[in-house]
Amino acid sequence: MTQTLPTKLSRQITAEEIAAFERDGAAVIRDVVPAGWIEVMRTAIERILNDPGAASVEYTPDGNKGRYYGDFFVWMRDPDFKRFILGSPMPELAVQVMQSKTAHFFYDQLLVKEPGTIEPTPWHQDLPYWPVRGNHILSLWVPFDDATLESGVVQYIRGSHKWGKMYAPAAFGKDTGFADIYAKAGLEPLPDFEAMRDNFDILHWDVGPGDVILHHPLTVHYAAGNASLTGRRRGLALRYLGDDAEYDDRPGTFVENQKVMALLPGFDMKDGDRFAAPHFPQAWPRR
Template sequence: MISDADVAAYERDGVVCLRQAFDPSWVGRLRDAVERDLATPGPHATNFAEGSSGGRFFGDMFMWRHDPEFRAAALASPAAAIAARLMGSAASDFFYDQLFVKEPGTAHPTPWHQDQPYWPVKGWQVTSVWIALDAIDRSNGAVEFVAGSHRWGVSYRPTPFRRGHEIKFTSSELAAIPDIDADRGRYDLRWWAMAPGDCLVFHAMIVHGAPGNDTPGARRRGLSLRYTGDDARYDPRPGTFQFPYQPDLPPGAPMTCELFPRAWPAG
């Protein structure tokens, strides 16, 4: 399913869009799981738009710990093999899942950021598989990427997604991320119109963000499954996000453990 051209694009640009990587059965199962989580949010759910704009930008994480369908997506869907292939890794360990739902009329954007500075992990083989569960374009919040920015050699200070959460990352000594929107013509910006079942696979160091959902009736449901590869190591350095669960790992250890299980090869 993944061509050598896809691998080359991922290595060069830091992101690739794979069409229909998840069949209608997976899309239906995951849509049902999302609706369950929206109706009865988990303990880590939040509305990123609260205090910023009207509407609802729902987020949740670690759903796989209590919902069997999210667990199946993480460990039994095509995502883990896709991640290993594009990372160039012999195996992939599941890191965590994160849900992003932008309801219609939600102006709050996803700020420009890199993923890895938030996370207690180091290494080059760290990636996300972002699965579209709705038709997505610019009007309802397509994710944008600065192509090639994963190779800039710079780690930027984590950007809070929700107003009032700035204090979480004040201990970081990293540089602030550039104001991409102030000079968009300077950057090679990429985005894709997506159909349900398409996925984006992107490096943890690529700079990316997304506009709000300005449509009156088009939802934007996206599930992000994070994976690490052979060279990834646990790195609970100061300034990273404190996960609600702590792995039984010493600093510098490979990521495979009960909290971060081996996802591919299966078993």
């Protein structure tokens, strides 16, 4: 039987939370994912980990400890992911932070680091990977475990969304088929932020189930491996697009990847188009 779960936010996102996000390019919002949703999604995540999708990537090479699993557009094949991205409090949270009347769902990205995983998520900005432009573009990072620096919580360079820079996308793993595509973007290479980390103000929070971390698509961010030997790090990134987001047909974004395109049959967006169903369903107002 399908469980009835809360659809509304239990509280409004505060002006201080929104101001922190706008100032720093990342912010934490505490206690906004109801426990029932956490349970449903933990079960759904296990289904996906046991039956990886066609576009999924195992970033941990054979022979290394742990497992770094990445998957995209999971909502399209799992009904509980679909309920979560459209029918949980997440869309309302997104419109309040974006200060947008509408939200369309762009895509979800499941990023699981099992205990002992050494592979980091490289420093990167999100927007260079995406065929999108506009101001209303928001990522929510939803943890399903306690996440700390030790277990690989995401870290953000404070204020980097205001640098006016767009760096070349970095492939998350070797041989994922993305590196050649991203080379076409012709963007300035990413500096070695890890070597320079002491020069920056790096934001990170210890979070747990119920909390959500927000980030702007130009904020430079990174996550270490999961050095904990017992704690999992299951994270789900949700990307929402608001009123002014439109399709940007520039070269070198992830829609040039065949595995991604296979998930979007009939996709024929043109430069300047608004994102819409069926591939990018309306999340707010709720349908």
